Amino acid sequence: MRLPSAAFAASLVCLIIAPVLAQTPAPAPSPTATVPVPATKRVTCLATTQNFKGQEKRDQMQLCMAQARLDCLKQAIDQKVVGEARKSAIKTCVGTDGPEPQ
Numbered sequence: 001m002r003l004p005s006a007a008f009a010a011s012l013v014c015l016i017i018a019p020v021l022a023q024t025p026a027p028a029p030s031p032t033a034t035v036p037v038p039a040t041k042r043v044t045c046l047a048t049t050q051n052f053k054g055q056e057k058r059d060q061m062q063l064c065m066a067q068a069r070l071d072c073l074k075q076a077i078d079q080k081v082v083g084e085a086r087k088s089a090i091k092t093c094v095g096t097d098g099p100e101p102q
Helices: 002-023 041-048 054-078 083-094
Strands: none
Touching: 041 054, 041 083, 054 083
């Protein structure tokens, strides 16, 4: 007779918990929360040059990063970002913290 009493206890717990769960509203999605972060241009360059070897890989990486910097600079100009904020925006956009390793 253990099984029927366990089933009764489980159904009793479900009857108590179900109305409580039904009454709690789902959290409204915040417009600023969970915004997908785009991959940095550096990550994209690394991915596109992974099939190259040696000097060709270095050359392709330099070309890709130069294009990425140019794209980020154009974006900063379009957004009218100036001074240190522009430097920071470009570094963030490209995905570097400092000078590029050669």
